[in-house]
Amino acid sequence: MSALQASGRGGAALETAGAWLLALVWILPLGYALWAAIHPSAYSAHFVLDAPLTVENFVRAWNAAPFARYFLNTFILVTMILAAQLVLCTLAAYAFARFSFAGRDLAFILVLLQLMIMPDVLIVENYRTMSALGIVDTIPAIGLPYMASAFGIFLLRQTFKSVPRELDEAARVEGAGPLAVLLKVYVPLAKPVYIAYGLVSVSYHWNNFLWPLIVTNSVNTRPLTVGLQIFASTDQGIDWSVITAATLMTSAPLLLAFLLFQRQFVQSFMRAGIR
């Protein structure tokens, strides 16, 4: 018995070591980026404890490309997408959850189709559509394909369905119309889900790259990811210190938000996954 316990303890120690090793490997890229960004270029591949600290890499990166504009573009983009998603998905989810109308089940299947056939793979035809609409190289063109989100509709529909009918009926009896019931009963009760969905959506679109790369071609529309890529691949050669500084800069808002609100982030992603 005691031998078994001892081997159990040894196994646990080994497991802990394994978990820690994996965690260190997982944090290594970020750790390296931090190292290279706050030390002079000479130390970017040369790791000594007495390397001098500097903020010059950030200054150089900031001045080398219109990052302020890229930040603004990304900010406009994620705000626009999230606002549209919240409105459109709420209305559609409400329809699916609480109204019976002809063709509802078929419509729901057509919505779910987007979970598999995401806008990310329809780049050729969507580019053609944007050209036809004459809005290539505009921020709305980056956001439009993502605004009606099947994921959001599905998530909110599940939430709305779990709202007790009695609350709904009580509000109706008091004379509230369909939209008033939605705003007074359903939306407040779904607040945690909205936060969860919002976080997932913002991080997705902050990080999205391929479609914005295709549909933008000027400084005034490019989001951070595309700006960073153009900066890293053409402007800089291979000055790792400046590239890592730029990389950290572009990820900083999300990363800081995540570090500050870690629990909420993790719980939000969980909530989005459970349903």
Place this chain on the structure above:
Amino acid sequence: MHGPETKLATAVVPPPRWRVSPQIHGWLLLLPASVLLATFTHFPAVATIIDSFYSTPKGRRAAVLVGADNYQAMLADPVFWRAVSNNIVYAASVIPLTMALALAMALWVNGRIPGRPFLRLSFFTPTVLPMIAVANIWLFFYAPGYGLLDQMLGALGVPTPNWLGDQHTALICLIAVAVWKDAGFFMIFYLAALQQVSPQLAEAAAIEGASRWYFFRRVTFPLLMPTTLFVLINAIINSFRLIDHVVVMTQGGPDNATALLLFYIYEAGFKFWDTAYAATLTVVLLALLAFFALGQFVVLDRRIHYQ
């Protein structure tokens, strides 16, 4: 909004506005989302299939119907086959590795391991970083000579290939990045599921003297099955959808060794501007995704029944 007639409506019968038109209300609520979905998902999916039977319009020459020509060209195109086989190798490596690591991470973070907050932070961080940004950092890891990997292996005296420049290692390098990026994301779903498992089950098993491995195999893992299916479908989709790291790190090279299907579509459509061929390639991708979509519906069905 609050007309006198609604005040008069009795408690038993809903106000007339509610009785008249659940049909119209339903469709009106759905209208804005369905217009966008139809324009940017359903229409392009159908248009892709139609365009694959036409030629690429060039200058003043409009697209003409060419039947299966594009498909024949595709079947005879070695790069297409290379992209397909690359994508299969990529998916077959990334998916099981990511899922196994995600599950292990979730079990660790859910248990009583020392330093849990750090582990959770470390595993989840890649999820919030843009792929485009981390790919740039990983570029340095793989850089020949002075890169981190070469420095570490060089210290041990191990000879190193040119990681991203060598046909045999380039795809492996991208697989490593993808696993690193997604494992923590999927960990969250497993973690959520593990927290629903009653701790009394583990207590009962411990009293019965069941080993941890036995308990995992016979109790935890079966209970996690719906989550595993959900994660699997998402992992499959991601392995066909995400090519940011290819664009940043290899551009499909060397010699197409890292060209994935979507990357080849991107090249055909936006570098060679052969939109008809890009549409044809997209049809293959859509067919693959539609195939997995059936699986997704089964999963969603099961998940709905749990509610």
